[in-house]
Amino acid sequence: MTDLPVVGAAMTLKDLEIHRPLMLDKHRDLELQDFVYADVLNGDWQSAVDEAKRLLDGHRGRVGIHGPFWGFAVDTMDPEVRAVVRKRLLQGLDVCEALGGTHMVVHSPFTTWSYNNLDNYPNGRERLxxxxxxxxxxxxxxxxxxxxxxxxxxxxxxxxxDRIRLANGFGSDAVAVSIDTGHAHYAHGSTGAPPVDYYVKAAGNRLRHVHLQDADGYADRHWTLGQGTVNWPAVFEALNNLTSEPRLIVELRDAAGIPASIAHLESLGLAQ
Structure with missing residues (x-):
């Protein structure tokens, strides 16, 4: 058991109050999700950071945040919208600095439409x-x-x-790759993308973060692990070949399912 990867979780501060003992028992990696909203970033986010630090007293796992994403894409063509997106990303990083956070999730710009159409336009991929x-x-x-x-x-x-090439193009160790297992499973089941473990293999040691959620290949379910059809043994076999030590973050629609998700991986002998 001690050689198995330790799984962390994503949650709000409200949920952290409930799941604090679980997060501290093995110093699990944590992702706070209170800072995705513009009104929080424009408001008194420092109070939220102070509360997080209080709850995390004694915690030695890695901490980060899900960055803002509502209402925009990082490949926006509108320069005025771009200015707002720049501001939001920098606000998120201000939170990370105050929190001592080591990661911030940013959403990919690649869509189902772009897969079929980027190469339909001269320099479309380069422009994105x-x-x-x-x-x-x-x-x-x-x-x-x-x-x-x-x-x-x-x-x-x-x-x-696509994301790997985008991340590599920045030429910076500060830009890496994340995989959401449910998003990949949706893409596999609904758009003909490869299975989830292929996403892990493609990212290789550029992978530094994983959202673990179960789904049915039809929609973005964020179900408790074990409720859907993600092939967890295949995913963890691919993860075990990496040396990049990605944060393994359970991300559910209902945080009450976090302990059961970890227990499911334990029952499969995949993680703790």
Whole structure:
């Protein structure tokens, strides 16, 4: 058991109050999800950080946040919208610095539409990457300064290599790759993408973060692990071949299912 990876979880501060003993029992990696909203980032987020520090007293696992994403994409073509996105990313990194966070999740710009159409336009793929650089360059520099990783999470991504090429294009250790197992399973079941373990194999040691959620291959379920059809033995076999020590973060619609999700992986002999 001691050689198995230790699984962490994503939750709000309210849920952390409930699950604090679980998070401290093996110093599990934590992702706080209170900071995805504009009203929080524009408000008194420092109080939330102070409360997180109080709850995490004695915790030695890695801590990060899910970055803002509602209402925008990092490849936006509108320069005025881009200015807002830059601001939101930098606000998220201000939170990370105050929290001592080491990762912030950023959503991938790649869609089902882009898979079929990027190469239908002259330099379409290059233009998407250029737009992402225009939006994220200040955030990348800031992340480098505070020792935080921007991990780019698959959303609709059908080609598991697109995000890797995008991350590598920044030429920075502060930009890495994230995989959401349920998103990958949706893409596999509904758009013909490869299975989840292929996403892990494609990312290799560029993978620094994983959202663990179960699903049915039809929608973004965020079910308790064991309730869906994700092939967990195949996923963890691929993860076990990595040396990058990605954060393994259970991310559920209902945080009450976190203990059962960890117990399910334990019952399969995959994690603790």
């Amino acid at each position: 990457v250029e737009l992402c650089h225009l939006t994220m360059k200040d955030a990348v520099k800031r992340a480098e300064e505070i020792g935080c990783e921007l991990v780019i999470e698959n959303i609709e991504d059908k080609d598991p290599y």
